[in-house]
Amino acid sequence: MTLQASEIQRIDYHIVALNKYRHECTDPVELIQTTARIDGWLDERLVFMQVRDHLEPTQGPQVPARAGHGSGDTR
Secondary structure (H helix, E strand, C coil): CCHHHHHHHHHHHHHHHHHHHHHHCCCHHHHHHHHHHHHHHHHHHHHHHHHHHHHCCCCCCCCCCCCCCCCCCCC
């Protein structure tokens, strides 16, 4: 497991725990604070996903060339 994958897994653990707490929370202030904490963890997760995607080339479909730019299309 790569460092990025283990960090994403760690972040997911926190998000799941906070989400469970949020659903059980009855205090509106705590609900807002917990939602903000989840948002922060999601932001951090996105950063690790972007780093991972930048370092590990995708095996999925490639982005097609723009029409008229290297594709043989002269329209």
